[in-house]
Amino acid sequence: MNFEIRTTDSQKGKGLFAKCNIPKGSVIFEEDPLVSCQFSWNAAYGYLACDHCLRPLETAQENASRLTGQSVELPYSECCATDKSKMTKCSDCPALYCSDQCKFEALESYHSIICVHSEDPNSQHPLVKLNETWKQIHFPPETNSIMLIVRLLARILKSPNKEAAVAQTLQFCHRTVNEDADLAHKLLGEKFAGQITLLHNLLVAALPHEGIERFLTYEGFLSLLALIGTNGQGVGTSAIGEWIKHVEKLPLPDDEKKAFDVFLDQLYDQMDEHVGEFLNNEGVALYSLQSACNHSCSPNAEPQFPYNHRVSLTATRDIEEGEEICISYLDECFLERSRHSRRKELMRNYLFVCRCSKCESEADQEDVTSEEDDQCEDD
Template sequence: MNVEIRNTDTSKGKGLFAKKKINCGSVIFEEDPLVSCQFSWNAAYQYRACDHCLRPLETAQENATRLTGHFVELPYPECCTTDKSKIVSCIVCGEQYCSLECQTAAFNQYHRTLCLQTTERHNVHPLEQLNEAWKQVHYPPETSSIMLIVRLLARIIQAPNQDAAIEQTLQFCHRTVNEDAELAHNLLGEKFANQISLLHNLLMTAIPHDGIEQFLTPAGFQGLLALIGTNGQGVGTSAISQWVTKSSDLSLSADEREVLDKFIDNLYDEMDEHSGNFLNNEGVALYSLQSSCNHSCTPNSEPTYLHNNHRLSLVAIKDIEEGDEIFISYLDECMLDRSRHSRRKDLMKNYIFACKCPKCEEQVEEPDITSEEEEDMSE
């Protein structure tokens, strides 16, 4: 490994450090998650993804047709990476997978516990009711899913060594009960705070309790909500983006390149007009190693999904020297461009820490007003 986890000299506790020089653009490491799942509303709106790894189940042409609202015939169909001949379904519940390998992995890790008979569906089974209850308090844009907790607990239930699986889970639970409660309320939104009990009760009814009792107490459940709120990493996959990448790598004449570039630009304009910013299969995952990365408003690496599934690739976006700490941003690009006060407010609200990265320290003299207020003052 090019990295190691070790204690930091700050209040952050532990961090991820480079064991050798890593050049900008290099893949620092790749990692499969403990568990992952598609966002509930994303699935409800027919964004078809493998139920285990989130790989697209649509062809690029099907994807483009759905996102534009009309039939689209893509040139260079050989650049589509979706192999529909490998798609399989669970014969009991109908969940779809991109391959037999993914179906087997899901069954062995958590699906054996969670598989529902088709007759149990249509919001009758507690698992379905739990998912629907979550959707009613967590509208798009989605940042997490209650089903990640469900799969995490089912993984413990099915684990050959439950103690080891519990220890892996507890590595994420590092905040106090009071902080956990605060974050849980924020994750759901203050006006929905009373829904925590409903979600807890539905979870208690939905899955077996064997070996996971400590997570099913009210405090344990709030801790799990805090866990997915602070450690959940967004995952995005797309059939059309893979087609764009592959077709852009083709050896074409200048005229052919110009035609293709114009086609792609028009296609994205049409998708944006019909579907807005919601173009990808989106979900959330828990990564053991990546979760050790601390935040900086000037990160030196970023998580990407080069394999178009839930396998995370951490890529250096700057040269990283041996011994340097590896930082990612917990904020999206838009938020990173906002004021120091706005960034720190968002990080405190969602991650319960005050950022002291170099960018925030350099801007310490800035007035404590939000970016929106700055915009209002400039008008």
Template sequence: MMDVEIRFTDLSKGKGLFVKRAFKKGDVIFEEVPLVCCQFSWNATCKYRACDHCLKPLETAEENARRLTGIIDLDLPYPECCTTKKDTITCCEKCGIEYCSSECLVLADSQYHKILCLGTRDRNGCHPLELLNDAWKNIHFPPETNSIMLIVRLLCRIIQSPDPEVAINQTLQFCHRTINEDAELAHKLLGDNFTDQILNLLSLLKQALPYEIIHQFLTEDGFKSLLALIGTNGQGVGTSAISQWVSNTSKLPLTDAERDSLDKFIDKLYDGMYEKSGNFLNNEGVALFKLQSAANHSCSPNAEATYPHNNFKLSLIALRDISEGEEVFISYLDECSLERSRHSRRKELMENYLFSCNCEKCIAQSDQPDITSEEEDGSSMSE
């Protein structure tokens, strides 16, 4: 039985997520697997090997470290701390897509992969799905924040569902804005330079998924609503074989000298990875969660999403004590943005989510000037 519930509120935000019992700081409020998830397109292209269903790493920690540092003979100590199980990795016999286990293969096949499997189709040249993915990649270079393939999987989930109407209604629960708002968010997701690509992306999507059951989503307005959906509800997912190894080595019963040696090795390892690969160290993707997406924003959140299982399973953790009946708030902004001025935060939220934040932190800072952090820094420097 879930300890949270979605309720409609009397505020303009519509609905929110509320706890049905009290939670202490650090407690897991709930865990949830997504309706759909997919790896970012460039992340996959750059050989960040992950399960195509749950995003669990398919490299060992040592393989991961070698690729990210470019040191092909690097040896990682304490290999028993690696959690990747190479003997369970399998793939679709028809198209070769890889999965961490037969369970993920079966789940993917039953939910969306029967439609997406290119190995079952007669092909002349590039398939529309590949053209769609390439078109998306050409307008979304790293750092990636979303993927058109999340929409593809969401639609395939409807097509393959034993009850498509239920799947459609589940999708529509995420779509609650006006046509003009959807268009504004769709344009924001694509960026000013690429808004003219909407019809091209839609055309390729229609060619890839020519199914009458999803016709309402294959109109221009329907497609914009899906772009708005993933832009406002898509939750980032990150997994890493090397970070899991580091976490497990911290639990080893080592002597002080051994611990000091290991810490120095890890520091040098991360220096090498950053030098070779920059900040792009994880398998990264995006997912759509029913419960997590119902949580409203606060610039002083009482909960945050984590991925302790090193796959797409989300754990929502309490950042402070939460009383029974209290609303759960997460942050739609990253840590850096949360530290910016009230005006900067509200400007970013309005641009990306179309609402003006009135959380406790914003109300408490209402006497701040209506200028962005950059403008404030500039004025300070000029004085």
């Protein structure tokens, strides 16, 4: 490996460091998540994705027709990456998979613990109640899912070495009880913070207890909510997006490329009119290595998702041997804001004061929010 995990300062705990010079554009590592799941409303609105890896289960043409609300004929249909002949499902519940391999991995890792054994969407199974309760708390645009916690705990229950699985989970849990409570309230929002007890009771009723008792206490549940709130990584997949990538690799003559660009512009206009910005199968995942990456307002790496829920950490500039490998926890818009605004957002969502090189170099800035920040937030 071209990196190693080291203990850093008391604020960060651990971090990733380069063991050699890493050129810009290099893939530092690729990693499958410990667990991942589709957002609850995303699934409810008919965004068909593999229940394990989030691979699209629609063809690009089906995807385009649903997102535009009309029948669409896509050119270069041979570039669609969806192979519906490999699709399969759980024999006992509605879970769909892109392949037998994903079905097997899901059953072996967690699904046999959490299968609701019913095709009825109105089933009274505790997990169905938990998911429906979460949906009434966490409306689109979605940022997380209670079902990530369910799969994480089911993974421990299925593990042949529960102690090791618990230890791996605990590496993400390193805050105080008060900090966990603050992050849990932030995740749910002020309006729904009072529902934590209800969610906790539903989770306790939904799963076996042996081996995960420490996580099923109220304090343990707060810790898990804080975990997914700070370490959950958003994942998006798209049948249309994959189709476009393949079409763009075709050796098309210039006039066909121009015609394709015009077609795409019209297609995206139609999709925007019908569904707005909600184009992808969207979900959340928890990664072991990627979660060890600390934040910088001047990052040298970024996560990408070339293969469904698999993350690829790529260098965005040359990284020197011994340098810490950092990503941004803020989106691109926030990175352009003032030091005060960036630090405020990081403290609000992650409970730390950023001391990266960019923040230190801007120490002379006033601790105020600028008009540009307000404009960016409005956008």
